[in-house]
Structures are given as structure tokens and as C-alpha cells.
Amino acid sequence: METCGLACRDGVRRGWRLRLGFCSWTVCVLVVFVARLANVEGFYLPGSYMKKFSTGEELAVKVNSLTSIETELPFSYYSLPYCQPQGGVQKSAENLGELLMGDQIENSPYRFEMNKNQSSIFLCTTSKLNEHDAKILKQRINDYYQVNLILDNLPVIRYTRQGDYVLRWTGFPVGFFDEGKKTHYIVNHLKFTVLIHEYEDSGVGSLMGTGDGLDAIPISTTGSEKNGFGFQVVGFEVVPCSVRHNQASLSNVKTYDLISPEIICEEASQQVVQEGEQITFSYDVSFVKSDIRWPSRWDAYLKMEGSRVHWFSILNSLMVIAFLAGIVFVIFLRTVRRDLTKYEELDKEAQAQMTEELSGWKLVVGDVFRAPPYTGLLCIMVGDGVQLTGMAVVTILFAAFGFMSPASRGMLLTGMILLYLFLGIAAGYAAVRLWRTLKGDATRWRSIAWHVACFFPGIAFGIMTLLNFLLWASNSTGAIPISLFFILLALWFCVSVPLTLLGGFLGLRAEHIQYPVRTNQIPREIPPQKYPSWLLVLGAGTLPFGTLFIELFFIMSSIWLGRVYYVFGFLFVVLVLLVIVCAEVSVVLTYMHLCVEDWRWWWKSFFASGSVALYVFLYAINYLIFDLRSLSGPVSAILYVGYTVLMVLAIMLATGTVGFLTSFCFVHYLFSSVKID
Numbered sequence: 001m002e003t004c005g006l007a008c009r010d011g012v013r014r015g016w017r018l019r020l021g022f023c024s025w026t027v028c029v030l031v032v033f034v035a036r037l038a039n040v041e042g043f044y045l046p047g048s049y050m051k052k053f054s055t056g057e058e059l060a061v062k063v064n065s066l067t068s069i070e071t072e073l074p075f076s077y078y079s080l081p082y083c084q085p086q087g088g089v090q091k092s093a094e095n096l097g098e099l100l101m102g103d104q105i106e107n108s109p110y111r112f113e114m115n116k117n118q119s120s121i122f123l124c125t126t127s128k129l130n131e132h133d134a135k136i137l138k139q140r141i142n143d144y145y146q147v148n149l150i151l152d153n154l155p156v157i158r159y160t161r162q163g164d165y166v167l168r169w170t171g172f173p174v175g176f177f178d179e180g181k182k183t184h185y186i187v188n189h190l191k192f193t194v195l196i197h198e199y200e201d202s203g204v205g206s207l208m209g210t211g212d213g214l215d216a217i218p219i220s221t222t223g224s225e226k227n228g229f230g231f232q233v234v235g236f237e238v239v240p241c242s243v244r245h246n247q248a249s250l251s252n253v254k255t256y257d258l259i260s261p262e263i264i265c266e267e268a269s270q271q272v273v274q275e276g277e278q279i280t281f282s283y284d285v286s287f288v289k290s291d292i293r294w295p296s297r298w299d300a301y302l303k304m305e306g307s308r309v310h311w312f313s314i315l316n317s318l319m320v321i322a323f324l325a326g327i328v329f330v331i332f333l334r335t336v337r338r339d340l341t342k343y344e345e346l347d348k349e350a351q352a353q354m355t356e357e358l359s360g361w362k363l364v365v366g367d368v369f370r371a372p373p374y375t376g377l378l379c380i381m382v383g384d385g386v387q388l389t390g391m392a393v394v395t396i397l398f399a400a401f402g403f404m405s406p407a408s409r410g411m412l413l414t415g416m417i418l419l420y421l422f423l424g425i426a427a428g429y430a431a432v433r434l435w436r437t438l439k440g441d442a443t444r445w446r447s448i449a450w451h452v453a454c455f456f457p458g459i460a461f462g463i464m465t466l467l468n469f470l471l472w473a474s475n476s477t478g479a480i481p482i483s484l485f486f487i488l489l490a491l492w493f494c495v496s497v498p499l500t501l502l503g504g505f506l507g508l509r510a511e512h513i514q515y516p517v518r519t520n521q522i523p524r525e526i527p528p529q530k531y532p533s534w535l536l537v538l539g540a541g542t543l544p545f546g547t548l549f550i551e552l553f554f555i556m557s558s559i560w561l562g563r564v565y566y567v568f569g570f571l572f573v574v575l576v577l578l579v580i581v582c583a584e585v586s587v588v589l590t591y592m593h594l595c596v597e598d599w600r601w602w603w604k605s606f607f608a609s610g611s612v613a614l615y616v617f618l619y620a621i622n623y624l625i626f627d628l629r630s631l632s633g634p635v636s637a638i639l640y641v642g643y644t645v646l647m648v649l650a651i652m653l654a655t656g657t658v659g660f661l662t663s664f665c666f667v668h669y670l671f672s673s674v675k676i677d
Contacts, residue, residue, distance in 0.1 A: 055115045057113070064077070064103055064148035065148065068145040071632055072478075073476040074103075075475070075477055076106075081126045081133050083126075084109060084124075085109045091105070091106050092105040095411070099480065100413055100417075101409075110283060115287045117287060120258055121258060124255060125278055126280075126281075129275055141173070141176065141273070145174045146169075147174060155170045155171065157238070159237070168300065172187060172238055175187050176242075183272055185271060186271050189242070190240055190241075190282075190284070191238065191239040191286075192236070192237070192286070194285065196231040196289055200229045200230075235292060241265035243268040243270070243282070302564055314573055320547055321584065324584035324585060325584060364598075366519060368667060370599065372600065376448060378603065379448055383428065383430050387427035390419070391423055392654060396568055399412060400571070421491055425506070427452050428500035428506075432504040432505075433513075440512070442508060449507075450500075452504070453492075453500035456649070460646055463645065463646050471639075513668070537604050537611055541611030541614055542615060544655060545616065547574065556623050560628060560640070561627075582612070586606075586659030586660065587662055594667075605660050606657075609656055610659065616647070617644065617645075
């Protein structure tokens with residue numbers, strides 16, 4: 001998996017210095033200076049703070065939700081009969097994005113001491129499995145559920161060999177099923193390997209670029225940290241196995257005692273899952289010194305194959321752009337410019353005579369700015385499209401610059417939601433100003449702004465509520481807590497709606513766009529067309545989809561197959577290319593309709609680029625049938641379709657808005673050069 005590794009190394013390790021250059025060193029000096037004056041512990045971006053541990057210091061292992069690509073329904077770790085911490089289960093504080101993604105991070109009974117190897121450590125022995133517990137365990141094993149542990153914010157990773165390839169997986173399976181014996185086995189012994197990097201500071205305070213931010217390391221003055229000496233956790237690996245313990249020999253063993261004789265997975269029999277069985281959990285831990293430095297510790301998780309595929313996607317998009325740019329060049333320079341120049345060189349008498357002989361787009365000069373049907377709906381959709389497009393561009397740009405590290409779980413989703421809320425002001429402004437331009441009515445601006453604030457969020461809340469009921473019924477941790485549900489509603493009505501109304505007020509106060517030509521009172525009859533115009537509109541979506549579909553595969557795999565996606569540099573380039581293609585496609589289609597005297601270009605320009613959403617939906621259905629064939633149960637299928645519909649609607653609004661606004665500028669520029677009265 002080299003693609004993401006290359007992107008991470010280029011964008012995280014070296015990209016920060018290249019992008020910020022001299023400013024980075026200026027910030028470094030300022031941070032150290034401020035840290036000295038204020039006596040603060042450090043300066044860091046979320047998820048990037050470097051921790052040092054002294055020898056023997058306790059390391060806390062946490063557990064996340066159980067996940068499966070078979071069902072897409074996360075469950076709590078302690079929903080299975082696992083050992084619980086001695087002090088009780090305690091949930092970790094989580095951000096908005098983590099809660100929406102179904103993460104439930106809790107403490108665990110696994111306890112390590114820095115740089116101290118231990119083997120055959122006893123955790124606990126469960127009571128005899130009843131029928132319900134045995135059934136749930138077998139079901140989770142059949143659905144390929146994975147256990148996700150976390151140490152110092154690093155997910156546990158395991159390696160498996162398949163032929164000549166070594167595959168990397170985050171987490172480890174709950175158990176496995178032996179087809180030959182028709183028996184379920186549980187993973188109850190874990191062999192942990194913690195990779196540590198020996199760190200020694202000069203003792204005068206230092207600053208390190210971590211790829212996610214800059215860390216000011218304070219002076220250490222006590223204990224073993226006198227000279228800034230310590231260990232950093234740079235890797236967390238596990239080898240899971242199933243071991244059947246001798247229960248009689250463990251009757252007097254307490255938690256964290258050593259089991260004798262030492263457990264050897266290859267020589268032990270396996271623990272069966274069946275009613276009446278008692279399961280003993282144990283683990284080993286070994287510490288291995290590594291040359292991996294702390295800023296590079298995520299490389300093992302971010303390595304993805306197929307960097308050439310991403311470059312092929314970009315090259316393919318550039319070819320489409322070049323093709324469309326050639327068409328636009330011909331339209332502007334060879335056709336439009338030639339006609340306008342020829343027309344302007346004539347005297348008034350000749351112009352009057354030529355007016356009677358006009359053909360093509362010049363004939364619809366009196367109707368081209370006639371307000372379209374459902375004007376209010378068009379303004380609302382454009383306003384929401386501006387909001388979504390701005391959110392996507394800013395979020396991906398920040399992620400490409402390394403501000404949204406995978407170490408900061410949920411940060412990407414949290415950032416998207418906050419950006420969407422605050423961009424309501426842009427949505428209200430765009431919608432109300434467009435409404436004033438099309439209708440000239442200043443009395444309905446509140447209604448337009450209110451509908452903008454409720455259109456897409458209302459649909460999203462409706463879909464999320466329906467899916468949430470299904471998750472609640474399944475007792476999944478993916479269900480949004482009722483408290484978070486009310487928080488989201490409060491953010492919607494207390495932040496997004498007021499900002500959208502404020503944007504609408506600013507759009508009302510702004511000068512509406514003046515049309516370059518007058519609109520006739522009687523609409524011009526549109527001549528019959530050889531082909532239905534909607535065929536061209538639907539077909540136009542194939543070109544933007546051609547720039548998107550390769551990257552779309554990696555995004556879908558990240559969402560539904562649990563693969564890490566962090567090539568946001570590639571994604572930002574693809575997003576820019578997609579915007580350019582949508583703009584060019586819409587301009588070309590608008591010009592083609594005007595040339596056949598069809599002045600109803602408003603909605604067609606929106607759906608010419610917005611129709612890419614249709615092909616994204618068809619691709620998602622194809623992905624469900626052929627790539628997610630193992631997806632089991634109607635609940636999982638409904639979840640997939642529900643989230644897909646929400647994604648497709650957002651894509652349609654964003655791409656349609658890009659196409660519409662570009663076409664509007666094109667038509668305004670085109671007819672502002674025409675001097676027909």
C-alpha cells in the first residue's frame with residue numbers, strides 16, 4: 001500500500017517545511033519565546049503532541065468499538081464477555097466526529113510498563129458461557145468482527161502473509177471458524193510488540209515538526225527525565241492466537257500474575273466457543289527499540305498500493321479538461337468573437353438589416369434572461385451548493401496541508417460540520433442575491449434564506465433519523481446518542497440558521513446583478529428539437545464522472561472496507577479538476593442549447609454538471625453488488641443506501657452549483673457584448 005505512504009511522506013514529512021519555508025522557522029522562534037515567557041508545557045495541534053515515557057512508566061491501552069466490513073454495524077467492546085478493568089469501564093472523551101462515526105473508546109484491562117517485557121500474563125477467566133453469550137460470540141465471529149485496541153493514540157496493527165505478500169490489518173479478529181471441524185474458536189491470547197524510539201533532549205527545550213504541527217518540548221528537570229531522556233511509542237503490533245488454558249491450574253492465579261508454564265501458541269490447543277465453556281484471557285508484551293522517529297510512526301498505517309493509479313486518474317482528468325477546453329476555445333475565439341467582431345464593424349443601417357437575418361444564439365437575446373420555472377427552488381439549491389462546495393474545498397485543502405491528521409480521530413468529520421455551519425452565511429448571501437436578480441422581489445428574502453437553511457440539513461436529518469432508529473434497534477454504537485442528536489439540532493437552529501439569515505440580509509443589501517439586455521414580454525417559441533435536450537444533459541455527466549471515478553473507488557473503500565485514506569493531496573487536485581470539468585461541460589451545453597434557440601438554459605446548466613451524481617449513484621450500486629458482496633443483512637444494506645443517497649445529493653448540489661454559476665457568467669458576458677436593442 002505505497003500510495004498513501006508516498007503521500008504521507010511527501011505531504012507530512014517534507015511538505016510542511018516546503019510549504020511554510022521561512023515562516024515555519026519564524027513560528028518556531030515565537031513558540032519557544034512564548035513558551036519561555038508563559039511557562040507553558042507546549043504548543044501543538046490536536047493529535048500531534050509527542051509523549052515521552054520513562055522506564056517502568058505505565059502505558060494505558062484503550063479499546064474502541066468492534067467493527068466489521070460484513071455488517072457495517074459497530075458494537076461496544078464490552079458487549080462480548082471480555083475481561084473488564086479492575087476500576088470499572090470508563091469512557092474516554094470523544095469529539096463530534098468520533099461520536100458520529102460510531103467510535104466508543106474505553107479503558108481496558110491490558111497494562112504495560114515501559115520497556116519491561118512480560119509474558120503469559122493472566123487477565124481473567126469468564127464465568128461459564130450461557131446460551132446467549134455463546135450465540136453472540138459465534139455471530140460476531142461469523143460476521144468477521146475486529147477488535148480495535150489503541151496505545152498512545154496508535155491503533156494496534158497485525159501482519160499476515162499471503163503468498164509472497166505481507167498484508168497489514170488494523171485490529172484483530174474476535175475469533176475464527178474452522179470449516180473442517182465446524183467449530184468456532186475465540187482469540188484469547190495476544191502477543192503484543194511495542195516499538196519504541198529512544199529519545200534524548202539536550203535539556204534546553206526544543207521544537208519538532210511532526211507533520212501535523214510543531215511541538216515545543218519543555219525542559220525536563222526531575223527523575224529520569226533530567227536530561228530529557230525517555231522513550232516514544234512508535235509502533236503497536238499484535239499476534240493473536242487461541243489457547244485453551246488448564247482451568248484447574250489457574251484457580252489461585254490473580255489478575256496480572258504470571259501463568260506457568262509459559263504459553264506457546266503453536267503448541268497449545270485452541271479455545272472452543274460453546275455453551276458451558278470458561279474462557280481465560282492472557283497476553284504477552286515485548287518492547288523493541290526502533291529507528292522509526294515519532295513523526296513517521298503513522299507510515300505503517302498509511303501505506304497504500306497504487307500511486308500510479310492516482311496519477312493515472314489525474315492524467316485522465318487532464319485529458320478530459322484539455323478536450324473540453326479546446327471546445328470552449330473554439331466557441332469563444334472562433335465563433336462568438338468572430339460574430340461579435342463582424343457585427344460591431346457594421347454601421348447602424350447594416351446592423352438593423354443584419355438583425356433581421358440573425359440566427360442561433362443571437363435570436364434568443366430577448367428571452368435568455370427570462371426567469372426559469374421554480375425560481376425559488378433553484379435559488380435554494382444553488383445556495384446549498386455554495387455551502388457544500390466551500391465546505392469540501394476548505395476541508396480537503398486543510399487535510400492536504402496536514403491539519404487533519406489521522407491521529408486526530410473524527411477531526412475530519414468535525415471540521416466538515418463546523419465549516420458547513422459557518423458557511424451558512426455564504427449560502428444565504430448567494431441564494432437571496434440570485435433571487436433578487438431573477439425576480440427582483442425583496443419581500444421574500446427571509447423565506448428564501450430560511451428554506452436554504454432547512455433544505456439540505458432537513459433531508460440529512462430525516463435520513464439520519466431513520467438510519468438511527470435502525471442502529472438503535474440493533475444496539476449498535478453507531479447510533480447517535482439522544483444527547484448528541486439534540487446538540488446537532490441546537491447547532492443547526494442556533495448557529496447555521498441565524499448565519500444563513502444574516503447572509504440573506506447581506507445578499508438583500510447587495511446590489512443585484514443587472515442584465516445586459518431587456519427581456520421581451522412574450523416568450524419566444526422554441527423550435528422543435530431533433531433530440532430531447534435531457535439526453536444531452538444526462539450524457540454530460542459522464543465527463544465529470546470520468547475525472548472522479550478512480551478516486552471514488554479509494555474513498556468508498558475507505559468508508560466501507562475500513563482502509564485508511566490519507567492521500568488528500570491527490571484528492572484536492574482531483575477536486576480542482578472536477579470543478580474545472582463541471583464548469584466547461586456546463587458552458588458547452590448551455591451554448592449548444594442557445595444555438596438551437598432554446599433559451600431555457602437555467603435548469604439545464606445546473607443538471608448538465610449535476611448529473612454526475614446519477615453516475616456516482618449507479619457506481620455505488622455497482623460497488624455494493626460486486627465489491628461488498630459479503631455485506632449481510634437488510635439493516636446493513638439500508639445503511640449503505642441511505643448514506644449513499646445523502647452523498648449523491650450533496651454531490652449533485654455542489655457540482656450543479658459550479659456549472660450553473662459558470663454558465664450564468666458565460667451567458668452574461670456573451671450577451672453583454674451584443675448591442676441589439
